Amino acid sequence: MTDTSRIHLPMQLGGIVRQAWRDLLSVYYANTPVWRWLKSGALVFLGFFLWMGGNVLLAYWPDATALQYAMAYGFVLLAWGPLTHLLVVPTVIRLRRTAQRPLVRRFARHGSKINFGTFLVIVAVVGTLAPGVMLLDFSSGFGADAGGDVTAELTCETGAEAVSCEVETSTGVDHVVLTSGGEVLDRSDEPPYAVSASRDALSDGPSGAQFEIELRDANGDTLRRFVRTV
Numbered sequence: 062m063t064d065t066s067r068i069h070l071p072m073q074l075g076g077i078v079r080q081a082w083r084d085l086l087s088v089y090y091a092n093t094p095v096w097r098w099l100k101s102g103a104l105v106f107l108g109f110f111l112w113m114g115g116n117v118l119l120a121y122w123p124d125a126t127a128l129q130y131a132m133a134y135g136f137v138l139l140a141w142g143p144l145t146h147l148l149v150v151p152t153v154i155r156l157r158r159t160a161q162r163p164l165v166r167r168f169a170r171h172g173s174k175i176n177f178g179t180f181l182v183i184v185a186v187v188g189t190l191a192p193g194v195m196l197l198d199f200s201s202g203f204g205a206d207a208g209g210d211v212t213a214e215l216t217c218e219t220g221a222e223a224v225s226c227e228v229e230t231s232t233g234v235d236h237v238v239l240t241s242g243g244e245v246l247d248r249s250d251e252p253p254y255a256v257s258a259s260r261d262a263l264s265d266g267p268s269g270a271q272f273e274i275e276l277r278d279a280n281g282d283t284l285r286r287f288v289r290t291v
Contacts, residue, residue, distance in 0.1 A: 089173070092154055097146050104142025111135025116197040133188035136195045141180050149176045211284045215274055219291045225257035226274055226289075235279040241272040260291065 088100070115132030119125065149172065156169035168175075187195065213230035228237050229252075237254035239247040242264030247256040256274070263270040274287040 090150060090154065092151055097151070100146040101143040104138055104146070108135040108138030108142060112139065112195070113197075119196075129191050130184065130188035132195060133184045133191075137180065137184050137187055141183070145176060145180075149173075211276060213276060213285060215287045217274075217289055219260075221260075223257055223259050224263070224272065224289075224291060225255065227256075228254040228274065228276065230254070230276060233278060233284060234276045236277055238275050238277060239272055240275060241270075246272070263291065 088096075091100070112132050112135035115128045115135065119128045119132070122128065153169050153172035153176075156165060156172070160166045160169055211230065211233055213228050213234070215226060215228055217224060217226040226239065228234075234254070236248060236250045237256055238245050238249075239256040239258050241258065241262065244264075246258040246262055249256050254276075258272065260270060263272050265271065269290050271288065271290045274289070275283045276285040277283055
């Protein structure tokens with residue numbers, strides 16, 4: 062590579078970036094009815110993907126705080142995307158052309174930035190508060206795993222201060238443990254395999270305090286797992 066090509070490479074990259082930014086802005090401000098609905102639909106799809114994907118991943122990593130904000134981004138985008146491209150952008154474009162008062166023209170000139178800033182603030186608030194309507198519990202679906210041929214019936218009682226469970230099972234089970242957040246809180250080696258724990262000791266899952274009941278063999282391997290939320 063010659064010195065001339067090395068000098069021109071950053072300029073070429075800068076030109077590509079600037080052109081990509083101009084193309085992005087042209088799509089953002091495209092205001093025909095077809096473009097409005099296309100952009101709104103695409104953002105609804107993106108929001109739904111982030112919301113559902115975040116909930117699924119949160120079932121595996123309940124302590125991953127970043128997932129809450131990714132879910133909040135998708136959750137808010139479901140409504141904010143169509144609001145932006147069906148109402149805000151057309152209004153900003155119209156005000157830029159017709160506004161007479163300086164204050165209104167200034168507001169219109171920065172309308173898209175204000176809109177995006179407001180969106181990010183709402184995402185930050187929703188991600189921090191993590192309202193129940195945003196959180197979906199997929200952990201139960203993953204909980205009745207480790208199937209094999211082990212049959213068992215789990216009975217749990219949830220009180221104000223503690224949870225207690227018993228397991229009726231057939232053969233192959235050596236002991237039963239109650240875990241929460243990866244920590245063993247109680248263990249039973251004999252039928253009816255009664256285990257219990259304080260509610261304060263339970264870690265938070267996507268939909269509230271959560272614990273697991275694991276049926277294990279003599280080697281400590283999990284034969285079956287139940288996930289419960291209280």
